[in-house]
Amino acid sequence: MKYNKTNLQDAWLVEIELRGDDRGSFARTMCADEFAARGMINSFAQQNMSVSAKAGTLRGLHFQRAPHTEAKLVRCTRGVILDVIVDLRSNSPSYLKHEAFELSAENRKQLYVPPGFAHSFQTLVDDCEVSYLVSAAYAPQAEGGLRYDDPLLNISWPRPITAISAKDTTWPYLNPDAPPIF
Template sequence: MQIEPTALPDVLILTPRRFGDGRGWFTETWNAARMAEAGLDLPWVQDNHSFSAAKGTLRGLHFQSPPRAQHKLVRCSRGAILDVAVDIRAGSPTYGQHVAVELTPENGRQLLVPKGFLHGFVTLMDDTEVQYKCTDLYAPQHDGAVRWDDPALGIDWGTTAPILSDKDARAPLLSQIGTPFRWEAA
């Protein structure tokens, strides 16, 4: 597994090694023992799978607040997405900053989005499927969202008129919600 840092030190790109032959390829998307050796000892408890029919579908920016906060490991298994993580940990030197990474089945990349970060993605192709692991179960009472086009975040999604859920269309600005997360220096 190749592990690459991003501009936000806690957000990582994980690219599993592929073993291929004439039939295709095989890969381990997560190996708990190997990842623990690399300092990523994460207890995955829920796997999610989303399908978006149309290019330009935007899901996010979402978070789950403590005590039910989640790490997420995101990959695209069909189509393509621009996957975005935004630091919303109060006191963090990278507060309000984001990274955007293209995930496709071909590049095999996965984005590790830690607790304390907003997460969202926009589909770059029709018929896109995204799969992600979470370290806590979905808890509706701890579910939160921030507007995808919050000007303070300055995210270039590659579209100005995405397809949104009602929830995402009504999401508040980051300045309107504050943050339930605190940055702790390592």
């Protein structure tokens, strides 16, 4: 695998390296030793899958509060998404900065999202499937989120939003005067 640093502290874009022959191909999608060598969490508690029917569907920006923070390893297994992460760790040099990554079934790139980040994605085509490993079990009492249209973040979504959950439209805007989330 190839590990590409992002502009956000501790987040990585991971490229899968296919090895092929007349049977097809093979690739590793996660290696505990390689993750640990880069300071990445390398133990996952569950794997989640999201299926979205329409292009423009938006999911997020989600995070889990301590002590249930989680790392994610996100991969688009069908279709194309724009994956957006926001660093919410107040002690990080990339605090409140975001970055976007195109993940697709074709490019096979994965995004490692460290604990303390909000995560979201928008589908760019119809019929998308996203699979992601999560380092901690879901804890509803620790769930948090940010507004996708928060003016402080100023995220530029590439498509009009065609579907979004009611919950994702009601997350609070960031308040610079409030105590940090992480």
